[in-house]
Every structure is written in structure tokens, then in C-alpha cells.
Amino acid sequence: MYHLAKGLYRLATSKEEYSVILLGLDNAGKTTFHEQVKALFHPDQPEPKLRTVPTVGQNVSTITLPDMYLKLWDVGGQLSLRALWHSYYSSCHAIIFIIDSTDIGDGQIERDQNNGRLDECRAVLEDVLQHSETEGVPLLILANKQDREDCVEVVRIKEGLVKKVFEGEKSASIRDSRVLPVSALTGTGVREAVEWVRSRVKWNKESRPPVMR
Numbered sequence: 644m645y646h647l648a649k650g651l652y653r654l655a656t657s658k659e660e661y662s663v664i665l666l667g668l669d670n671a672g673k674t675t676f677h678e679q680v681k682a683l684f685h686p687d688q689p690e691p692k693l694r695t696v697p698t699v700g701q702n703v704s705t706i707t708l709p710d711m712y713l714k715l716w717d718v719g720g721q722l723s724l725r726a727l728w729h730s731y732y733s734s735c736h737a738i739i740f741i742i743d744s745t746d747i748g749d750g751q752i753e754r755d756q757n758n759g760r761l762d763e764c765r766a767v768l769e770d771v772l773q774h775s776e777t778e779g780v781p782l783l784i785l786a787n788k789q790d791r792e793d794c795v796e797v798v799r800i801k802e803g804l805v806k807k808v809f810e811g812e813k814s815a816s817i818r819d820s821r822v823l824p825v826s827a828l829t830g831t832g833v834r835e836a837v838e839w840v841r842s843r844v845k846w847n848k849e850s851r852p853p854v855m856r
């Protein structure tokens with residue numbers, strides 16, 4: 644009887660847990676974004692810690708939403724650390740790829756002029772999407788640092804970078820994806836980003852079932 648009651652109690656109180664991995668080049672703003680999410684959704688930590696240092700290893704946190712736990716994995720984006728990303732792919736339910744919108748020239752791939760880290764960004768994103776274990780996983784691309792005057796607008800990033808990446812992706816049609824403008828520093832767009840992920844991991848739960856906690 645005790646075990647039955649305990650089982651029923653567990654069932655009634657448990658929630659689905661989904662994992663989200665934050666990817667992007669070093670300095671893109673992953674940790675800053677992560678801190679803003681924690682500040683928004685952790686009642687005991689209302690002030691985001693915005694003085695970040697380059698991530699070596701990982702920062703992990705779990706936020707509680709009405710219908711799920713969302714576990715965020717913030718990993719280092721430096722070249723030498725990108726080789727570790729693949730170990731998160733098979734267990735993630737969504738990918739947030741963060742772009743520094745001030746470090747991609749004018750966002751247009753064909754141009755010969757200096758385009759910052761646009762080519763590197765494209766190659767890294769393509770590499771993530773081509774990995775067999777990320778197939779079909781919802782992808783949110785964040786055009787970050789939109790608070791800065793020298794940023795490239797989100798429409799240009801969609802037309803220039805994202806369209807080009809998807810043209811080469813075999814499974815683009817079956818992957819749910821979105822590009823959103825954000826400023827991780829000011830917090831603008833962060834709530835919308837979490838909301839998009841929340842809805843998409845649920846839609847995709849047949850393909851990537853959540854863990855019950």
C-alpha cells in the first residue's frame with residue numbers, strides 16, 4: 644500500500660525535464676544569456692551576474708516552468724572546446740545557437756570584404772547541424788547583442804547566413820527552427836526565446852522524449 648501511495652504521489656508530482664544546449668562561437672554571449680534566463684526564472688536569484696569570463700567546461704542550471712523543467716547546458720565556445728560539444732547532442736531536446744551580431748561583417752556570405760567571424764560562424768553551425776545526433780532537434784538561432792549600434796539586423800542574418808546554412812542541410816525541412824533578435828546583456832528577447840524552446844520541445848517529444856523528474 645505504501646509503495647502504491649508513493650508511486651501515485653510521484654506520478655502526480657513529477658514533471659517532464661528537457662535539456663537545452665547553448666552553442667556558438669566564443670564571446671557570442673552564451674553565458675550572459677544563461678545568466679539572464681536564471682535571473683528571470685529563479686525566484687531566489689533576481690539579479691543576473693553579467694560579468695562573465697570565458698567558459699572552460701560547462702555551466703548547468705535547471706529552471707522550473709509551469710509544465711516542465713528546462714535544463715540548460717552552457718558550454719565553452721573556444722575552438723579547442725568545440726570538440727566536446729558532440730557529447731551533449733544525443734541527450735539534448737533543443738539547441739540554442741547564439742551569434743554575436745556585431746562580429747559578422749554585414750551578414751552577407753558572398754561578399755569578399757572583411758566579414759568578421761561570419762565564415763567561422765557558418766562553418767561551426769553547419770557542423771552542428773550535419774551531426775547525425777542533432778537531426779530533427781529544434782534549433783533556435785539568437786542574433787545577440789542587438790543593443791549595440793553596430794549590430795547586423797536579424798533580417799539580414801536570416802537572409803545572409805541562416806538561409807545559406809539551411810540550403811545545404813538535408814533535413815532542414817523536418818527541423819523546427821527560428822531566428823530571434825536578443826540582447827543577452829539587457830535581457831531583451833530572453834523570455835521569448837525560452838517560450839519558443841518550451842513549445843518546440845513539447846511538439847518534438849515523440850522523437851525526443853523527456854526525462855521524468
Ligand SMILES: Nc1nc2c(ncn2[C@@H]2O[C@H](COP(=O)(O)OP(=O)(O)OP(=O)(O)O)[C@@H](O)[C@H]2O)c(=O)[nH]1
Binds near residue numbers: 695696826
Ligand atoms: N553589448 C552586448 N554585449 C554582450 C551581450 N551578450 C554578451 N555580451 C558581452 O560579450 C562578452 C562575452 O560574453 P559571454 O556570455 O561570456 O560569451 P560566451 O559565449 O559565453 O563565451 P565563451 O564562454 O568563451 O564561449 C562579454 O563581455 C559580455 O558582456 C549583449 O547582448 N550585448
Ligand SMILES: [Mg+2]
Binds near residue numbers: 675718719720
Ligand atoms: Mg561562456
